[in-house]
Amino acid sequence: MAVLLRDITLGQFFPGNSLLHKTDPRYKIIIAMVYIVSLFLAKGVLSYALVLVFTFAMIIFSGIPLRIVVRGFKALMFIIAFTAILNIFWTKGENLIFEYKFIKIYAEGVTYAVFMILRLLCLLTGSSVLISYTTSPIALTYGIEKLLAPLNLIKVPVHEFSMMMTIALRFIPTLIEETDKIMSAQKARGADFTSGGIIKRAKALIPILIPLFVSAFRRADELAVAMECRCYNGGKGRSKMTKLKTKPLDIIMLLVFSAFTAGIILLNGITLF
Amino acid sequence: MSKFIEIKNLSFSYPGDSQNPCVPVLHDINLEIDKGEFVAILGRNGSGKSTLAKLLNLILVPSSGTVSVGGKLLSSDMSEEEIIEVRKCIGMVFQNPDNQLVATVVEEDIAFGPENLGVEPEEIRRRVDQALEIVGMTEFAKHSPHQLSGGQKQRIAIAGIIAIMPECIVFDESTAMLDPHGRKEVMRTIETLNREKGITVITITHNMEEAVCADKVVVIDHGTIVKQGSPKEVFSRPEELWGLGLSVPQVTELFDMLRCLGAELPEGVISEEEGAQLLFELLRS
Ligand SMILES: Nc1ncnc2c1ncn2[C@@H]1O[C@H](COP(=O)(O)OP(=O)(O)O)[C@@H](O)[C@H]1O
Ligand SMILES: [Mg+2]
Numbered sequence: 001m002a003v004l005l006r007d008i009t010l011g012q013f014f015p016g017n018s019l020l021h022k023t024d025p026r027y028k029i030i031i032a033m034v035y036i037v038s039l040f041l042a043k044g045v046l047s048y049a050l051v052l053v054f055t056f057a058m059i060i061f062s063g064i065p066l067r068i069v070v071r072g073f074k075a076l077m078f079i080i081a082f083t084a085i086l087n088i089f090w091t092k093g094e095n096l097i098f099e100y101k102f103i104k105i106y107a108e109g110v111t112y113a114v115f116m117i118l119r120l121l122c123l124l125t126g127s128s129v130l131i132s133y134t135t136s137p138i139a140l141t142y143g144i145e146k147l148l149a150p151l152n153l154i155k156v157p158v159h160e161f162s163m164m165m166t167i168a169l170r171f172i173p174t175l176i177e178e179t180d181k182i183m184s185a186q187k188a189r190g191a192d193f194t195s196g197g198i199i200k201r202a203k204a205l206i207p208i209l210i211p212l213f214v215s216a217f218r219r220a221d222e223l224a225v226a227m228e229c230r231c232y233n234g235g236k237g238r239s240k241m242t243k244l245k246t247k248p249l250d251i252i253m254l255l256v257f258s259a260f261t262a263g264i265i266l267l268n269g270i271t272l273f
Numbered sequence: 274m275s276k277f278i279e280i281k282n283l284s285f286s287y288p289g290d291s292q293n294p295c296v297p298v299l300h301d302i303n304l305e306i307d308k309g310e311f312v313a314i315l316g317r318n319g320s321g322k323s324t325l326a327k328l329l330n331l332i333l334v335p336s337s338g339t340v341s342v343g344g345k346l347l348s349s350d351m352s353e354e355e356i357i358e359v360r361k362c363i364g365m366v367f368q369n370p371d372n373q374l375v376a377t378v379v380e381e382d383i384a385f386g387p388e389n390l391g392v393e394p395e396e397i398r399r400r401v402d403q404a405l406e407i408v409g410m411t412e413f414a415k416h417s418p419h420q421l422s423g424g425q426k427q428r429i430a431i432a433g434i435i436a437i438m439p440e441c442i443v444f445d446e447s448t449a450m451l452d453p454h455g456r457k458e459v460m461r462t463i464e465t466l467n468r469e470k471g472i473t474v475i476t477i478t479h480n481m482e483e484a485v486c487a488d489k490v491v492v493i494d495h496g497t498i499v500k501q502g503s504p505k506e507v508f509s510r511p512e513e514l515w516g517l518g519l520s521v522p523q524v525t526e527l528f529d530m531l532r533c534l535g536a537e538l539p540e541g542v543i544s545e546e547e548g549a550q551l552l553f554e555l556l557r558s
Contacts, residue, residue, distance in 0.1 A: 222372035224552035
């Protein structure tokens with residue numbers, strides 16, 4: 001349970017002191033977008049080599065253990081296999097390298113599959129190293145709120161959204177603990193959650209969900225009153241204790257990533273063969 | 274000169290459902306509270322204590338009668354700024370600490386109130402640090418609330434109110450869900466706020482040891498004030514309190530039993546030291 005709690009509240013956040021950890025969350029979101037766009041711009045061996053080197057350097061700089069990053073690949077296994085098969089068997093080209101009855105594999109297909117897989121892996125690694133591993137959910141929420149602030153002008157409830165995120169993050173562990181307690185209480189009364197078919201198991205969850213919902217509504221009610229008592233009035237005229245300030249580091253990061261994009265565009269123009 | 278909090282002929286009903294369209298809860302309450310006073314409100318469950326508390330900072334609005342705070346009459350047609358002014362003046366801490374904390378980091382949570390008021394960042398920082406110090410939780414500033422014990426969470430909730438710098442804090446059964454240790458921590462914090470910081474304290478409680486510390490005890494039953502006075506006066510007749518579904522401090526109960534057995538002892542003994550002294554003298558003579 002404790003492990004689960006940690007996983008959910010921190011997401012995949014890995015506390016640390018690296019340059020990436022110190023970068024302003026607003027900039028990190030922008031940087032991540034720059035990175036992803038560059039990834040889709042990359043064509044050809046040279047640019048992919050740059051992508052790989054750069055991504056690898058990013059992992060090293062973030063101080064996230066390599067095995068953690070690799071562990072994240074598991075989630076993508078299926079998609080990777082699917083992409084690989086699709087590209088290998090269905091791409092038609094000029095250099096036939098394998099033929100067996102109706103199966104024809106072309107060199108182009110294999111190259112294409114390799115590039116696709118690399119792109120997917122880098123996409124996952126890059127975005128998780130830049131965002132999920134090095135940014136705490138609360139900083140991320142605040143970063144998103146600030147970045148989206150201009151949308152306030154067209155009446156998008158940005159503050160409400162960020163308040164909702166914060167409260168959700170705050171209450172997830174509380175509700176998980178509560179679920180645990182209710183489950184134990186129902187088990188003590190003889191409830192069985194682990195046997196029977198899917199319908200029986202789903203039905204067994206009802207005695208957990210109902211008390212959980214009742215309690216969640218009561219909590220919401222009490223929280224609303226407590227927030228009002230603390231002078232909350234929907235975010236009007238609100239200030240913040242910690243203001244996000246652009247540091248030289250943030251600008252440098254932005255420049256480094258822009259250089260990366262420029263590098264890819266340049267390398268795209270050079271053909272090796 | 275008017276009192277800090279003045280409640281006159283206050284009645285309140287909740288809007289009910291279709292069957293009984295109005296649920297009367299409070300009837301003709303008259304109560305005055307001075308600045309810096311420590312008031313304990315007692316009463317069995319459902320007697321209307323929380324309702325009374327919520328009428329003090331405009332979470333609820335009186336059905337009839339008046340409530341005024343710092344000379345200002347509370348009413349539903351106050352502007353939003355005026356309502357915020359009242360809530361800034363009267364802070365409130367509730368029973369369940371979990372349902373009062375909004376942020377995932379302790380210091381962020383304490384900053385919530387001042388942030389709502391639009392206080393400058395440096396000033397918020399100063400207030401947060403000060404509030405953490407007052408409740409003795411400085412070392413937990415960066416923790417997440419779910420890593421804390423009940424008593425610690427409640428102290429964070431109190432710090433969140435202190436950071437708003439109210440003149441009065443209402444504690445609505447704030448020690449009820451805590452273990453004895455947590456209750457002591459919170460009681461000590463409440464007493465410090467009153468005695469050292471001069472904050473007016475209104476504490477709603479079922480814990481008589483807490484009520485004994487008060488300057489004034491108010492007993493509510495079925496929505497009316499049935500007793501009001503110093504702890505000594507209120508606790509001098511244990512049978513009456515028992516009749517209202519309340520208990521009395523253990524010392525008082527012991528002395529009452531001894532008196533029934535014919536011992537020559539005074540009424541209204543509420544502190545353990547005083548009790549011990551009296552028993553010592555009784556046994557010596
Ligand atoms: N929101 C509400 N709507 C209707 N009735 C309520 C509401 N809240 C409380 N009551 C009723 O008002 C009475 C007093 O409640 P409350 O002030 O919470 O008592 P206490 O805090 O002394 O236990 C109770 O009978 C309760 O059922
Ligand atoms: Mg109550």
